[in-house]
Amino acid sequence: MDEPRTPQARRWWHLDPGGAALGLVFAILSVTPSLLPRPAAAQGAITALSFGAGYLIGVLLWRWLRRLIRPEQQRLGGRAAWIAYGAAMVASIALLSGLSLHWQNDVRRMVEMPEADSTHVGAFLAVFVPLTVVLLAIGKGVRRLSRRLRGRFSPLIAGVVTTSIVAGVALAGGAGALAVVDSIFSGLNSGVSAEVTEPGSAHRSAGPDSAIAWESLGHHGSDFVGGGPSAARIEAVTGLAAREPIRVYAGLESAPTDAARADLVLAELERTGAFDRSILVVATTTGSGWLEPQTVDALEYLHAGDTAIASMQYSYMPSWYSFLFDPDAPVHAARTLFDAVYERWSQLPADDRPMLVSYGLSLGAHGSQAVFADLADVRTRTDGALFVGSPNGSELWRGLQAARDAGSPAWQPVLDGGREVRWISRPGDDSDLPQPWQKPRVLYLQHATDAVTWLGPRLFWQSPDWLEPDQRGADVSPSMRWIPVVTGLQVLVDMMLGDQVPAHHGHNFGNVVPSAWRQVTGDAGLDAAAFARVQAIIEDYAPIKSTLE
Known part of the structure; x- marks a missing residue:
């Protein structure tokens, strides 16, 4: 009635x-x-x-x-x-x-x-x-x-027709919104920042004798290849004799498939002499192809430019879009590139090859971790790994979190006394762990307020341990309470806005990356004053562009 x-x-x-x-x-x-x-x-x-x-x-x-x-x-x-x-x-x-x-x-x-x-x-x-x-x-x-x-009409037919109309309008609106998003980010990908120019160095992709065209790199690829400190700049900051850092990158337009892009990257590593450097980093980008400048620049300062960083693009869409609509893209791209580099690297004499390191931020950390079956596999096939702001859905991260030592908090866990893998939020967080840190070292950068790390499906129906009084991070509001569905939606919003806060919080790790690299890879012999200068430079960078990258 x-x-x-x-x-x-x-x-x-x-x-x-x-x-x-x-x-x-x-x-x-x-x-x-x-x-x-x-x-x-x-x-x-x-x-x-x-x-x-x-x-x-x-x-x-x-x-x-x-x-x-x-x-x-x-x-x-x-x-x-x-x-x-x-x-x-x-x-x-x-x-x-x-x-x-x-x-x-x-x-x-x-x-x-x-x-x-x-x-x-x-x-x-x-x-x-x-x-x-x-x-x-x-x-x-x-x-x-x-x-x-x-x-x-009858109530049943009226209800069906009304629901169909509403659903049709909603679907059309959603499809239209996604089309607009695709158009916006496709346009952004084709642009080049005003601050960078086509490289004149043979140590960069798109430089002299490179098989990769400058126009094919995409917006973030050109930023990466055209940016970063020069050898002269590194010498001025560190006081050490420096080499020109090697940066290799293949964009979506550089080749039609992941395999073809990985082949291009490998050829570029050979051309630039990357396998003769001290450090070789295989980096997985975020969804849009972005590599955080603070992190890659810090590595080059610490090792006086004796480095090579290799990466490739798998999408031009923001990370949330890639994660929702093409979650396999970062995983497939990361595996394809790492396996290609690892195969060539493993053919070199063990005492005459660079330190091989895996790196990823956010969705890039998800892709990089997916390369490996478990922690033992990471330590067998690399000389170290740095995973920054790992997403909650990364299987390697979830397994290590679940196995943490009793009494250690979820936001800063301890596993086996810190013998093989460690988590830090700020420099020195792991200084009092009972076990010596063996090499190869695996390091996670993780904040208690990073929504990317804590947003998972269970949050919608199950109270998380990171909100328990004895597990809660010092920067998590005491007034925050778990509410079914509501907390999951709130943290979803936090994930979109998680980089709009100062360092030490959210998805912003720029201040800690110099110490993180130093723990995983060592450095070129910087004294305390030189390291402090590097730290100050990296901290002075603008906050990371967006968690949506």
């Missing part, structure tokens, strides 16, 4: 009481603290979507409840009741705005960011209110369509 059509129900401004109440509950849950601060506009959008979801569920529940109540008891009252209802909604929005500011400042203090002021509330409301109105209008439009269809 259809609900009564009272005059109030036909007015455009009418809000269903059940929908409004549950929508407000969902909205409040959406502003509770999570790992990282959220920009006010983003929080406004999230809260509006949360209110919309709660409102829809609340409408359905209220409709079901009203079927159990006698018709004469269903009326909410006259004009005074509606005025009180409206006032309560205005007060609720004010409360919501205040809670958003209070809890966001709680998180901001934990990650060493200045507190937000009243402008946060203004920006929050500027997005929350209009978007909520739009969502309510869409919902009322769908409801009106359903009513009209029920007047012409």
Whole structure:
């Protein structure tokens, strides 16, 4: 039986009481603290979507409840009741705005960011209110369509037709949005930064005698090949005689397949004399082909340029897109490149070949880890590995985390006393581990507030150990509580915004990479003053561009 059509129900401004109440509950849950601060506009959008979801569920529940109540008891009252209802909604929005500011400042203090002021509330409301109105209008439009269809067809057919229309529009909108995303990032990939120029050094891909064209490298490939410190710059900073660092990269347009790109990279390593260097790093890029400048530059400073770094592009889309729609891409690319380099490297005399190191950041860390069956395989086929901000779904990382020594926290685990693999967040974190660190060394850089590391499917239905009082990192808000579904969605948002915080937090590891490389690979003999100069230079880099890279 259809609900009564009272005059109030036909007015455009009418809000269903059940929908409004549950929508407000969902909205409040959406502003509770999570790992990282959220920009006010983003929080406004999230809260509006949360209110919309709660409102829809609340409408359905209220409709079901009203079927159990006698018709004469269903009326909410006259004009005074509606005025009180409206006032309560205005007060609720004010409360919501205040809670958003209070809890966001709680998180901001934990990650060493200045507190937000009243402008946060203004920006929050500027997005929350209009978007909520739009969502309510869409919902009322769908409801009106359903009513009209029920007047012409049976309830079943009307429901099927309404659902089909809504689903079709949603799918078309989603497909259109993905097409726009693809177009945007395809265009970005074809551009070259104004700060870099085509290399004139034979030690770089796209340089003299290189088989790889400059135009084929893509945006991030050209940044990598055209950037970094020169030998002269390294000498000025470290005081050591330096060599020109070798950087080899194949873009998506350099060759049509992963195998062909790996062959190009191998040929470039041979051409540039990379196998005669002290350090050879096989690096897996993030989703869009990006390699973090802080990390690659730090290695070259530490080893006075006696290095070669090899990588190749497998996508131009941001990491979240690659992870959702083509999760095998980084794995296949990483395995193809590493296996090609490893086969050639293993043919060289053991006492006359470079130190072979595996490296990856974020989705690149996921790909790099997937090359190896287990920790023993990493240490058998490399001379060291550095995995930065590992995603939660990486099997190697998950296995090592699960096997950690009793009593060690999830955000900074200890395995076998630190004998073969270690996790650090800041330099010196592992200084008091009981076991000597044997070579080859495997090192994870991991922060307690890095959403990339902690976002996994179980977070939506199971409380994680990293939120337990004795496991919680010092920069995780004490006010953060696990809430089914809500926490998973919050950490998903944190993952998108995780690099907008200072070093030591989130997905920002630039300050610790010099120490990390030094622990895994050693250095060229830098004294304390030279290392401090390198550290200062790397820390002065702008924060990493985006977790979405």
